[in-house]
Amino acid sequence: MKRHRLTQLMLATAIVASSVNSTAALAQDNNSAYPDMGKLLATGGISTVEGAGGGGITPWALIGGYGTQDSYGANVHYTYLSTQDFALDSYGAALGLFDRVELSVAKQKFRANNGPLNGLTIEQNIVGVKVKVAGDAVYDQDSWMPQIAVGAEYKTNSGLTGLLNAPVTALGAKHTNGTDYYIAATKIFLDQSVIADLTLRATEANQMGLLGFGGDLNNSYKAEIEGSLGYLFSKNWIAGAEYRHKPRNLAADKEGAYYDAFVAWFPSKNVSLTLAYANLNSIVAPVTKNEDKQHGLYLSLQTGF
């Protein structure tokens, strides 16, 4: 099973690499060797906790980085999320190519800080790819057409450590790795100073994959709806909210939706800082008798070009 998925990933990478090589050859220009940082401020989005460009908890159709269609851009991110009983660190990097393809990697480190699971840590690696397929969020102001992108996030859970050592299947999950597939539609309504996104994700991940993939209640892909709405206070400040519905595959986890209210600051094209209040709902509450609604602070830093 693992070898098959690895082959899939290698094949996908080879396809992307060869398409990048051919588009790079087409874009031979005197300046294309250097990142042009030509996109408008904030139009690369921030980094999701899974490494993709977009909002904080859902990927958008925007391609990360400030490289225009003639160039490339990249960034790294670090995100910290803390609730009553848990904490999540996410860090990673993303590369945007010709404002068309986005590649990302991220590591998630999840730990329980309280209650019977205190000391439990779980890690997950995520490799993401996204391709813009239609529209332009910034320039198509005279039509209803959004920018549309499709993407995939290949996730590998490295198991439970700390409190106990076991693969994540010990909690009821059927698999230790899995792939999410999504389609995102994003549009900036400049006339209203609003940015909006709607993302549809096919997933079998439990708590984004931190508790494995598939489970005793359900072991098939589910279509989940996610969205973001932001108000552009100025070219440097966006505030808004996000929502992400999740499947419930495990009896041991009364999994619900994630949502957050955020403020993002873009002082320059080299850095952005996002502060949010996040509600993650239940995380294994029936097992731990922990707080049914995990909520708390979300802080994210992105730096790049």
Next chain:
Amino acid sequence: MKRTPHTICALFALIGLINGAQAQSGMTNSAPAMSMEANDSLFQQFGGKEGISKIIDDFLVVWQADPRISGKLQEADVDRLGALLKEQINQLTGGPAVYSGKDMKTAHEKMGLRNMDFNALAEDLQTAMEKNGVASRAQNKLLAKLAPMEHQIVTK
């Protein structure tokens, strides 16, 4: 969890209220960002004819000092360009002027402009508008009308 749909509905309603309370244009058409304002309140937010004149004068200074695109200005008749820009912005914001220049495609087709050139110009315009105290919402309303021109102006 039961609160979730209500929270989302409340959020959409709040955005609607903000937009409703600050609505400037009398747009009745179905597509967003029509090319012209139905009334002149955006024109007033830009300071009318004099305000726009000052903004464009400042914009040309910022452009001249922008190493990314100052070269494009060397080839231009700056006085004529300034006059045409003032006409265009005046008309787009709902003022009485009528733009008398060439269409965007014809005016730019021989320049081989790239997306980053267009964006650099937009950023310089933002700088000039900010310098003249134009509210961010009003700036975005003008940018909404200018943004679709990218398709005609960028040829490379």
